[in-house]
Amino acid sequence: MKDYKKIILVVLVAILTLQTSFGQKRSTKKRLSDDERMEWWRDSKFGMFIHWGAYSIIGGERGTKIAGGGAEWAMDKLDYTIEDYEKFPKMFNPTMFDADAWVTMAKDAGMKYIVLTSKHHEGFGLWDSKVSDYDVMDTSPFKRDIIKELSEACKKQGIVFCFYYSIVDWHHPQAQGNLYPNYNISQHDDPSVVNPEFPEYYEKYMKPQVGELLKNYGDIGVVWFDGDWISDYTTEMGKDLYKYIRDIQPNTIVNNRVDKGRKGMEGMDAVGNFAGDFGTPEQEIPDTGIDTDWEACMTMNGSWGYKPSDNNWKSSKDLIQKLVDIVSKGGNFLLNIGPDGFGRFPSESIRRLKAMGEWTKKNGEAVYGASASPYKKPKWGRYTKKDNVIYAHVFDWPKDGLLKINKEIKVKKATVLTNPKTKLTTTATSRNVLVDVPMLAPDATVTVIKIELKK
Ligand code: JFZ
Numbered sequence: 001m002k003d004y005k006k007i008i009l010v011v012l013v014a015i016l017t018l019q020t021s022f023g024q025k026r027s028t029k030k031r032l033s034d035d036e037r038m039e040w041w042r043d044s045k046f047g048m049f050i051h052w053g054a055y056s057i058i059g060g061e062r063g064t065k066i067a068g069g070g071a072e073w074a075m076d077k078l079d080y081t082i083e084d085y086e087k088f089p090k091m092f093n094p095t096m097f098d099a100d101a102w103v104t105m106a107k108d109a110g111m112k113y114i115v116l117t118s119k120h121h122e123g124f125g126l127w128d129s130k131v132s133d134y135d136v137m138d139t140s141p142f143k144r145d146i147i148k149e150l151s152e153a154c155k156k157q158g159i160v161f162c163f164y165y166s167i168v169d170w171h172h173p174q175a176q177g178n179l180y181p182n183y184n185i186s187q188h189d190d191p192s193v194v195n196p197e198f199p200e201y202y203e204k205y206m207k208p209q210v211g212e213l214l215k216n217y218g219d220i221g222v223v224w225f226d227g228d229w230i231s232d233y234t235t236e237m238g239k240d241l242y243k244y245i246r247d248i249q250p251n252t253i254v255n256n257r258v259d260k261g262r263k264g265m266e267g268m269d270a271v272g273n274f275a276g277d278f279g280t281p282e283q284e285i286p287d288t289g290i291d292t293d294w295e296a297c298m299t300m301n302g303s304w305g306y307k308p309s310d311n312n313w314k315s316s317k318d319l320i321q322k323l324v325d326i327v328s329k330g331g332n333f334l335l336n337i338g339p340d341g342f343g344r345f346p347s348e349s350i351r352r353l354k355a356m357g358e359w360t361k362k363n364g365e366a367v368y369g370a371s372a373s374p375y376k377k378p379k380w381g382r383y384t385k386k387d388n389v390i391y392a393h394v395f396d397w398p399k400d401g402l403l404k405i406n407k408e409i410k411v412k413k414a415t416v417l418t419n420p421k422t423k424l425t426t427t428a429t430s431r432n433v434l435v436d437v438p439m440l441a442p443d444a445t446v447t448v449i450k451i452e453l454k455k
Helices: 003-018 022-027 034-044 071-077 087-091 099-109 146-157 198-215 235-248 316-328 347-366
Strands: 046-050 113-119 160-166 222-226 295-298 332-337 381-386 389-394 402-406 411-416 419-424 426-428 432-436 447-453
Touching (some): 034 332, 046 099, 099 113, 099 146, 099 347, 198 235, 347 381, 347 447, 402 447, 411 432
Parallel strands (some): 295 332
Protein backbone atom coordinates (compact mmCIF):
# COMPACT_ATOMS: atom_id res chain seq x y z
CA MET A 1 0.00 0.00 0.00
CA LYS A 2 1.20 3.49 -0.80
CA ASP A 3 2.05 5.62 2.22
CA TYR A 4 -0.65 8.22 1.66
CA LYS A 5 -3.25 5.48 1.37
CA LYS A 6 -2.06 4.08 4.68
CA ILE A 7 -2.40 7.49 6.24
CA ILE A 8 -5.94 7.89 4.90
CA LEU A 9 -6.84 4.46 6.24
CA VAL A 10 -5.43 5.23 9.68
CA VAL A 11 -7.31 8.51 9.79
CA LEU A 12 -10.55 6.82 8.73
CA VAL A 13 -10.21 4.15 11.38
CA ALA A 14 -9.46 6.82 13.97
CA ILE A 15 -12.56 8.80 12.99
CA LEU A 16 -14.74 5.70 13.12
CA THR A 17 -13.39 4.74 16.52
CA LEU A 18 -13.91 8.20 17.93
CA GLN A 19 -17.39 8.44 16.50
CA THR A 20 -18.91 5.42 18.18
CA SER A 21 -22.22 5.70 19.89
CA PHE A 22 -23.51 8.19 22.39
CA GLY A 23 -22.69 6.06 25.40
CA GLN A 24 -19.14 5.38 24.50
CA LYS A 25 -18.19 9.03 24.42
CA ARG A 26 -17.46 8.63 28.11
CA SER A 27 -15.20 5.66 27.80
CA THR A 28 -12.05 7.69 28.31
CA LYS A 29 -10.29 6.72 31.49
CA LYS A 30 -9.05 10.26 31.90
CA ARG A 31 -10.53 12.02 34.91
CA LEU A 32 -13.01 14.53 33.51
CA SER A 33 -14.11 17.73 35.22
CA ASP A 34 -17.48 17.43 36.97
CA ASP A 35 -19.28 19.26 34.18
CA GLU A 36 -17.69 17.06 31.53
CA ARG A 37 -18.41 13.96 33.55
CA MET A 38 -22.09 14.89 33.97
CA GLU A 39 -22.59 15.99 30.37
CA TRP A 40 -23.89 12.77 28.78
CA TRP A 41 -26.28 12.32 31.71
CA ARG A 42 -27.58 15.89 31.64
CA ASP A 43 -28.25 15.60 27.91
CA SER A 44 -29.86 12.17 28.13
CA LYS A 45 -33.01 13.19 30.02
CA PHE A 46 -34.71 9.83 29.83
CA GLY A 47 -33.61 6.47 31.23
CA MET A 48 -35.04 3.08 32.09
CA PHE A 49 -35.04 1.71 35.62
CA ILE A 50 -35.39 -2.07 35.82
CA HIS A 51 -36.38 -3.77 39.07
CA TRP A 52 -35.72 -7.44 38.64
CA GLY A 53 -34.87 -10.17 41.12
CA ALA A 54 -36.25 -13.26 42.82
CA TYR A 55 -39.24 -11.12 43.91
CA SER A 56 -40.26 -11.01 40.26
CA ILE A 57 -41.37 -14.64 40.63
CA ILE A 58 -43.51 -13.81 43.66
CA GLY A 59 -45.32 -10.87 42.07
CA GLY A 60 -46.27 -9.55 45.52
CA GLU A 61 -48.58 -12.49 46.34
CA ARG A 62 -48.41 -15.19 49.00
CA GLY A 63 -51.49 -17.38 49.29
CA THR A 64 -54.39 -15.03 49.74
CA LYS A 65 -52.15 -12.18 50.85
CA ILE A 66 -51.18 -9.37 48.54
CA ALA A 67 -48.32 -7.09 49.56
CA GLY A 68 -49.20 -3.41 49.77
CA GLY A 69 -47.03 -1.07 47.71
CA GLY A 70 -43.91 -2.29 45.93
CA ALA A 71 -43.78 -6.03 45.24
CA GLU A 72 -39.97 -5.98 45.42
CA TRP A 73 -40.53 -5.82 49.18
CA ALA A 74 -42.21 -9.26 49.16
CA MET A 75 -39.72 -10.80 51.60
CA ASP A 76 -40.45 -8.13 54.16
CA LYS A 77 -44.12 -7.54 53.56
CA LEU A 78 -45.18 -11.14 53.13
CA ASP A 79 -43.23 -12.25 56.19
CA TYR A 80 -40.73 -14.67 54.76
CA THR A 81 -37.91 -15.87 56.95
CA ILE A 82 -34.48 -15.91 55.34
CA GLU A 83 -34.69 -19.66 54.96
CA ASP A 84 -38.19 -19.62 53.46
CA TYR A 85 -37.27 -16.95 51.01
CA GLU A 86 -34.19 -18.74 49.71
CA LYS A 87 -36.39 -21.02 47.65
CA PHE A 88 -37.07 -18.18 45.21
CA PRO A 89 -33.48 -17.58 44.07
CA LYS A 90 -33.30 -21.37 43.74
CA MET A 91 -36.27 -21.17 41.36
CA PHE A 92 -35.03 -18.17 39.43
CA ASN A 93 -34.81 -19.34 35.83
CA PRO A 94 -35.99 -16.57 33.50
CA THR A 95 -35.32 -18.41 30.28
CA MET A 96 -37.18 -15.81 28.23
CA PHE A 97 -34.69 -13.10 29.21
CA ASP A 98 -33.32 -11.45 26.08
CA ALA A 99 -30.92 -8.62 26.88
CA ASP A 100 -30.86 -7.34 23.30
CA ALA A 101 -34.64 -7.16 23.14
CA TRP A 102 -34.77 -5.24 26.46
CA VAL A 103 -32.22 -2.74 25.27
CA THR A 104 -34.00 -2.31 21.94
CA MET A 105 -37.25 -1.55 23.77
CA ALA A 106 -35.50 1.08 25.89
CA LYS A 107 -33.81 2.57 22.88
CA ASP A 108 -36.98 2.66 20.78
CA ALA A 109 -38.75 4.43 23.64
CA GLY A 110 -36.15 7.19 23.42
CA MET A 111 -34.29 6.19 26.57
CA LYS A 112 -30.53 6.76 26.69
CA TYR A 113 -29.48 4.73 29.72
CA ILE A 114 -30.58 1.72 31.75
CA VAL A 115 -30.29 1.23 35.51
CA LEU A 116 -30.70 -2.41 36.53
CA THR A 117 -31.06 -3.64 40.11
CA SER A 118 -27.88 -5.68 40.55
CA LYS A 119 -28.99 -6.56 44.08
CA HIS A 120 -32.16 -5.30 45.74
CA HIS A 121 -32.97 -5.48 49.47
CA GLU A 122 -33.60 -9.24 49.20
CA GLY A 123 -29.81 -9.64 48.80
CA PHE A 124 -29.82 -11.83 45.67
CA GLY A 125 -27.27 -10.77 43.05
CA LEU A 126 -27.86 -10.88 39.31
CA TRP A 127 -24.19 -11.32 38.41
CA ASP A 128 -21.35 -13.74 38.99
CA SER A 129 -20.15 -12.57 42.38
CA LYS A 130 -17.03 -14.09 43.87
CA VAL A 131 -17.81 -12.79 47.34
CA SER A 132 -21.20 -14.44 47.47
CA ASP A 133 -22.99 -17.63 46.57
CA TYR A 134 -26.32 -15.89 46.81
CA ASP A 135 -26.26 -14.98 43.17
CA VAL A 136 -27.61 -16.07 39.83
CA MET A 137 -24.61 -18.29 39.05
CA ASP A 138 -24.41 -20.26 42.28
CA THR A 139 -27.93 -20.39 43.68
CA SER A 140 -30.10 -20.34 40.58
CA PRO A 141 -30.56 -22.87 37.81
CA PHE A 142 -30.31 -19.99 35.33
CA LYS A 143 -26.50 -19.69 35.57
CA ARG A 144 -26.29 -16.76 33.18
CA ASP A 145 -24.62 -13.55 34.26
CA ILE A 146 -27.43 -11.05 33.72
CA ILE A 147 -25.27 -7.99 34.35
CA LYS A 148 -22.84 -9.23 31.73
CA GLU A 149 -25.53 -9.88 29.13
CA LEU A 150 -27.31 -6.58 29.68
CA SER A 151 -24.16 -4.47 29.87
CA GLU A 152 -22.90 -5.99 26.63
CA ALA A 153 -26.22 -5.47 24.88
CA CYS A 154 -26.18 -1.85 26.03
CA LYS A 155 -22.69 -1.28 24.69
CA LYS A 156 -23.64 -2.87 21.38
CA GLN A 157 -26.69 -0.65 20.97
CA GLY A 158 -25.21 2.57 22.30
CA ILE A 159 -27.12 2.80 25.57
CA VAL A 160 -25.31 3.66 28.80
CA PHE A 161 -25.33 0.80 31.28
CA CYS A 162 -25.82 1.65 34.97
CA PHE A 163 -26.58 -0.37 38.07
CA TYR A 164 -28.60 -0.01 41.25
CA TYR A 165 -27.19 -1.56 44.44
CA SER A 166 -29.03 -1.85 47.76
CA ILE A 167 -27.10 -1.11 50.93
CA VAL A 168 -29.87 -2.84 52.86
CA ASP A 169 -29.46 -6.61 52.67
CA TRP A 170 -32.17 -8.77 54.21
CA HIS A 171 -30.22 -11.94 53.56
CA HIS A 172 -26.73 -11.22 54.80
CA PRO A 173 -26.21 -12.32 58.44
CA GLN A 174 -24.01 -9.35 59.29
CA ALA A 175 -26.62 -6.92 58.08
CA GLN A 176 -29.20 -8.57 60.37
CA GLY A 177 -27.51 -8.37 63.75
CA ASN A 178 -28.90 -10.41 66.58
CA LEU A 179 -32.12 -11.19 64.74
CA TYR A 180 -30.39 -13.51 62.31
CA PRO A 181 -31.61 -15.98 61.07
CA ASN A 182 -35.04 -14.76 61.95
CA TYR A 183 -35.29 -11.79 59.71
CA ASN A 184 -38.87 -10.65 59.67
CA ILE A 185 -39.81 -11.91 63.06
CA SER A 186 -39.62 -8.31 64.06
CA GLN A 187 -37.12 -6.31 62.07
CA HIS A 188 -39.02 -4.85 59.15
CA ASP A 189 -36.31 -2.26 58.83
CA ASP A 190 -36.85 -1.11 62.35
CA PRO A 191 -34.23 1.60 62.89
CA SER A 192 -33.81 0.52 66.51
CA VAL A 193 -32.33 -2.79 65.41
CA VAL A 194 -28.58 -2.40 65.39
CA ASN A 195 -26.20 -4.68 63.61
CA PRO A 196 -22.81 -4.48 65.30
CA GLU A 197 -21.26 -6.49 62.50
CA PHE A 198 -22.47 -4.17 59.77
CA PRO A 199 -19.02 -2.56 59.26
CA GLU A 200 -17.70 -5.98 58.40
CA TYR A 201 -20.53 -6.54 55.90
CA TYR A 202 -19.65 -3.15 54.46
CA GLU A 203 -15.91 -3.85 54.11
CA LYS A 204 -15.88 -7.51 53.20
CA TYR A 205 -19.07 -7.94 51.22
CA MET A 206 -20.79 -4.82 50.03
CA LYS A 207 -17.75 -2.85 48.91
CA PRO A 208 -16.16 -5.84 47.14
CA GLN A 209 -19.46 -6.52 45.38
CA VAL A 210 -19.67 -2.94 44.14
CA GLY A 211 -16.02 -3.32 43.11
CA GLU A 212 -16.81 -6.40 41.02
CA LEU A 213 -19.57 -4.56 39.22
CA LEU A 214 -17.22 -1.69 38.43
CA LYS A 215 -14.27 -3.80 37.36
CA ASN A 216 -15.82 -6.57 35.29
CA TYR A 217 -18.51 -5.03 33.11
CA GLY A 218 -16.89 -2.17 31.23
CA ASP A 219 -17.88 1.45 31.64
CA ILE A 220 -20.56 2.09 34.21
CA GLY A 221 -22.59 5.26 33.68
CA VAL A 222 -24.22 5.58 37.10
CA VAL A 223 -24.08 3.73 40.38
CA TRP A 224 -27.50 4.14 41.96
CA PHE A 225 -27.49 3.36 45.70
CA ASP A 226 -30.51 2.77 47.85
CA GLY A 227 -31.23 1.67 51.41
CA ASP A 228 -28.97 4.23 53.08
CA TRP A 229 -31.57 4.66 55.83
CA ILE A 230 -30.60 1.65 57.93
CA SER A 231 -29.11 2.64 61.25
CA ASP A 232 -25.73 1.05 60.74
CA TYR A 233 -24.85 2.82 57.54
CA THR A 234 -22.88 6.04 57.99
CA THR A 235 -21.88 9.12 56.01
CA GLU A 236 -18.26 8.02 56.46
CA MET A 237 -19.03 4.76 54.68
CA GLY A 238 -20.76 6.74 51.96
CA LYS A 239 -17.74 8.98 51.47
CA ASP A 240 -15.45 5.99 51.41
CA LEU A 241 -17.69 4.27 48.88
CA TYR A 242 -17.90 7.31 46.65
CA LYS A 243 -14.11 7.61 46.57
CA TYR A 244 -13.70 3.87 46.00
CA ILE A 245 -16.01 4.02 42.98
CA ARG A 246 -14.30 6.98 41.39
CA ASP A 247 -10.85 5.52 42.02
CA ILE A 248 -11.92 2.56 39.89
CA GLN A 249 -13.95 4.47 37.30
CA PRO A 250 -13.18 8.18 37.59
CA ASN A 251 -16.09 9.31 35.46
CA THR A 252 -18.89 7.27 36.95
CA ILE A 253 -21.80 9.24 38.38
CA VAL A 254 -23.19 8.35 41.82
CA ASN A 255 -26.65 9.23 43.15
CA ASN A 256 -27.26 11.04 46.44
CA ARG A 257 -28.41 7.95 48.34
CA VAL A 258 -24.76 6.97 48.68
CA ASP A 259 -24.83 9.48 51.53
CA LYS A 260 -26.68 8.53 54.67
CA GLY A 261 -30.19 9.88 54.97
CA ARG A 262 -30.29 11.74 51.68
CA LYS A 263 -33.69 11.95 50.08
CA GLY A 264 -35.53 13.61 47.30
CA MET A 265 -33.88 16.61 45.71
CA GLU A 266 -30.96 16.68 48.06
CA GLY A 267 -27.79 16.60 46.06
CA MET A 268 -24.40 18.07 46.72
CA ASP A 269 -25.22 21.43 48.33
CA ALA A 270 -23.79 24.86 47.62
CA VAL A 271 -21.15 24.51 50.31
CA GLY A 272 -20.06 21.28 48.73
CA ASN A 273 -21.39 19.02 51.46
CA PHE A 274 -21.08 15.49 50.25
CA ALA A 275 -24.23 13.93 48.79
CA GLY A 276 -23.30 12.14 45.61
CA ASP A 277 -23.80 13.72 42.21
CA PHE A 278 -27.54 14.11 41.85
CA GLY A 279 -30.82 14.20 43.77
CA THR A 280 -33.41 11.44 43.50
CA PRO A 281 -36.99 12.56 44.12
CA GLU A 282 -39.04 9.40 44.07
CA GLN A 283 -42.53 9.05 42.60
CA GLU A 284 -42.88 12.84 42.48
CA ILE A 285 -41.89 15.76 40.35
CA PRO A 286 -40.84 18.87 42.24
CA ASP A 287 -42.93 21.94 41.65
CA THR A 288 -40.11 23.97 40.20
CA GLY A 289 -36.61 23.11 39.16
CA ILE A 290 -33.72 23.79 41.52
CA ASP A 291 -30.10 24.41 41.00
CA THR A 292 -28.75 20.88 41.37
CA ASP A 293 -28.76 17.87 39.11
CA TRP A 294 -31.71 15.63 39.76
CA GLU A 295 -33.52 12.63 38.42
CA ALA A 296 -37.11 11.70 39.20
CA CYS A 297 -37.69 7.95 39.32
CA MET A 298 -41.18 6.66 38.81
CA THR A 299 -43.23 3.52 38.27
CA MET A 300 -45.78 2.98 35.48
CA ASN A 301 -48.24 1.36 37.90
CA GLY A 302 -47.66 1.53 41.66
CA SER A 303 -44.91 -1.06 42.04
CA TRP A 304 -41.22 -1.25 41.18
CA GLY A 305 -41.13 -5.04 41.14
CA TYR A 306 -43.47 -7.08 38.91
CA LYS A 307 -46.97 -7.00 40.41
CA PRO A 308 -49.79 -8.38 38.27
CA SER A 309 -52.45 -7.40 40.82
CA ASP A 310 -51.64 -3.72 40.35
CA ASN A 311 -53.57 -2.42 37.36
CA ASN A 312 -53.25 1.18 38.23
CA TRP A 313 -51.32 2.11 35.09
CA LYS A 314 -50.51 5.69 34.22
CA SER A 315 -51.58 6.56 30.69
CA SER A 316 -49.01 7.04 27.94
CA LYS A 317 -50.11 10.64 27.66
CA ASP A 318 -49.51 11.20 31.36
CA LEU A 319 -46.04 9.64 31.12
CA ILE A 320 -45.08 11.77 28.11
CA GLN A 321 -46.28 14.89 29.89
CA LYS A 322 -44.32 13.86 32.97
CA LEU A 323 -41.18 13.57 30.84
CA VAL A 324 -41.77 17.06 29.45
CA ASP A 325 -42.57 18.46 32.90
CA ILE A 326 -39.32 17.04 34.28
CA VAL A 327 -37.20 18.33 31.41
CA SER A 328 -38.80 21.77 31.73
CA LYS A 329 -37.51 21.80 35.31
CA GLY A 330 -34.01 20.66 34.46
CA GLY A 331 -34.29 17.04 35.60
CA ASN A 332 -34.01 13.54 34.20
CA PHE A 333 -36.78 10.93 34.10
CA LEU A 334 -35.96 7.39 35.18
CA LEU A 335 -39.00 5.32 34.32
CA ASN A 336 -39.35 1.85 35.76
CA ILE A 337 -40.11 -1.56 34.28
CA GLY A 338 -40.76 -4.61 36.46
CA PRO A 339 -40.12 -7.66 34.27
CA ASP A 340 -41.75 -10.91 35.38
CA GLY A 341 -40.04 -14.07 36.62
CA PHE A 342 -39.66 -15.36 33.06
CA GLY A 343 -37.87 -12.26 31.85
CA ARG A 344 -40.74 -10.55 30.08
CA PHE A 345 -41.75 -6.91 30.29
CA PRO A 346 -45.45 -6.57 31.18
CA SER A 347 -47.48 -5.93 28.02
CA GLU A 348 -48.89 -2.73 29.57
CA SER A 349 -45.34 -1.43 29.94
CA ILE A 350 -44.43 -2.38 26.39
CA ARG A 351 -47.41 -0.46 25.05
CA ARG A 352 -46.43 2.65 26.99
CA LEU A 353 -42.81 2.43 25.91
CA LYS A 354 -43.96 2.29 22.29
CA ALA A 355 -46.17 5.34 22.66
CA MET A 356 -43.35 7.26 24.30
CA GLY A 357 -41.04 6.21 21.49
CA GLU A 358 -43.40 7.51 18.84
CA TRP A 359 -43.52 10.86 20.58
CA THR A 360 -39.81 11.19 21.39
CA LYS A 361 -38.87 10.15 17.86
CA LYS A 362 -40.77 13.11 16.44
CA ASN A 363 -40.15 15.61 19.23
CA GLY A 364 -36.79 14.58 20.62
CA GLU A 365 -35.20 17.84 19.52
CA ALA A 366 -37.20 19.62 22.24
CA VAL A 367 -36.08 17.18 24.93
CA TYR A 368 -32.54 15.80 24.53
CA GLY A 369 -29.91 18.30 25.48
CA ALA A 370 -32.61 20.82 26.35
CA SER A 371 -32.46 22.84 29.51
CA ALA A 372 -35.00 24.06 32.03
CA SER A 373 -37.52 26.72 31.12
CA PRO A 374 -36.39 30.26 31.86
CA TYR A 375 -40.04 31.25 32.44
CA LYS A 376 -42.73 30.40 34.94
CA LYS A 377 -44.77 27.43 33.79
CA PRO A 378 -47.63 28.47 31.54
CA LYS A 379 -51.23 27.29 32.07
CA TRP A 380 -51.30 25.30 28.83
CA GLY A 381 -48.12 23.25 29.28
CA ARG A 382 -44.37 23.65 29.62
CA TYR A 383 -41.35 25.33 28.05
CA THR A 384 -37.93 23.87 27.37
CA LYS A 385 -34.96 25.73 25.97
CA LYS A 386 -31.95 25.11 23.78
CA ASP A 387 -29.48 27.69 22.50
CA ASN A 388 -31.56 30.28 20.71
CA VAL A 389 -34.79 28.31 20.71
CA ILE A 390 -37.72 28.02 23.08
CA TYR A 391 -39.95 24.98 22.75
CA ALA A 392 -43.55 25.39 23.86
CA HIS A 393 -44.96 21.99 24.79
CA VAL A 394 -48.73 22.34 24.61
CA PHE A 395 -50.72 19.96 26.85
CA ASP A 396 -54.03 21.88 26.60
CA TRP A 397 -54.60 23.11 23.08
CA PRO A 398 -56.16 26.62 22.87
CA LYS A 399 -59.79 26.42 21.73
CA ASP A 400 -59.54 29.71 19.84
CA GLY A 401 -56.41 28.67 17.98
CA LEU A 402 -54.32 31.34 19.67
CA LEU A 403 -51.51 30.19 21.93
CA LYS A 404 -50.56 32.82 24.49
CA ILE A 405 -46.84 32.72 25.13
CA ASN A 406 -44.70 34.76 27.49
CA LYS A 407 -44.34 38.38 26.38
CA GLU A 408 -40.57 38.33 26.93
CA ILE A 409 -40.24 35.93 24.00
CA LYS A 410 -38.97 37.81 20.93
CA VAL A 411 -40.08 35.59 18.08
CA LYS A 412 -38.05 35.33 14.92
CA LYS A 413 -39.91 32.31 13.61
CA ALA A 414 -42.51 29.92 15.03
CA THR A 415 -43.47 26.51 13.62
CA VAL A 416 -45.04 23.25 14.73
CA LEU A 417 -41.91 21.19 15.41
CA THR A 418 -43.14 18.29 13.28
CA ASN A 419 -44.11 20.60 10.41
CA PRO A 420 -41.15 22.94 9.88
CA LYS A 421 -42.37 24.22 6.49
CA THR A 422 -45.41 26.05 7.77
CA LYS A 423 -44.56 29.30 9.51
CA LEU A 424 -46.99 30.40 12.21
CA THR A 425 -48.00 34.04 12.49
CA THR A 426 -47.35 35.81 15.77
CA THR A 427 -48.74 39.01 17.23
CA ALA A 428 -47.30 40.81 20.23
CA THR A 429 -49.85 42.37 22.59
CA SER A 430 -49.18 44.26 25.79
CA ARG A 431 -49.77 41.12 27.88
CA ASN A 432 -48.35 38.32 25.78
CA VAL A 433 -47.41 37.09 22.37
CA LEU A 434 -50.15 35.30 20.43
CA VAL A 435 -49.16 32.44 18.17
CA ASP A 436 -51.70 31.62 15.51
CA VAL A 437 -51.78 27.81 15.69
CA PRO A 438 -53.93 25.27 13.79
CA MET A 439 -57.47 24.91 15.20
CA LEU A 440 -56.93 21.22 15.95
CA ALA A 441 -53.92 20.01 17.94
CA PRO A 442 -51.54 18.24 15.54
CA ASP A 443 -50.60 15.90 18.40
CA ALA A 444 -53.28 15.36 21.05
CA THR A 445 -50.67 14.20 23.59
CA VAL A 446 -48.23 17.09 23.46
CA THR A 447 -47.71 19.34 20.45
CA VAL A 448 -44.42 21.18 20.40
CA ILE A 449 -44.20 24.69 18.97
CA LYS A 450 -40.65 25.59 18.07
CA ILE A 451 -39.87 29.26 18.59
CA GLU A 452 -36.65 30.65 17.23
CA LEU A 453 -35.60 33.81 19.02
CA LYS A 454 -34.30 37.05 17.65
CA LYS A 455 -30.68 37.43 18.59
C1 JFZ B 1 -36.49 2.40 47.59
C2 JFZ B 1 -36.74 0.91 47.65
O1 JFZ B 1 -37.07 0.53 48.96
C3 JFZ B 1 -37.81 0.54 46.67
O2 JFZ B 1 -38.05 -0.86 46.71
C4 JFZ B 1 -37.38 0.95 45.27
O3 JFZ B 1 -36.22 0.23 44.89
C5 JFZ B 1 -37.12 2.43 45.24
C6 JFZ B 1 -36.58 2.91 43.92
O4 JFZ B 1 -36.22 2.83 46.26
O5 JFZ B 1 -37.51 3.07 48.24
C7 JFZ B 1 -37.34 4.35 48.65
C8 JFZ B 1 -36.13 4.92 48.70
C9 JFZ B 1 -36.00 6.28 49.03
C10 JFZ B 1 -37.12 7.03 49.31
C11 JFZ B 1 -38.37 6.43 49.26
C12 JFZ B 1 -38.47 5.08 48.95
N1 JFZ B 1 -36.99 8.38 49.59
O6 JFZ B 1 -35.88 8.96 49.45
O7 JFZ B 1 -37.98 9.06 49.90
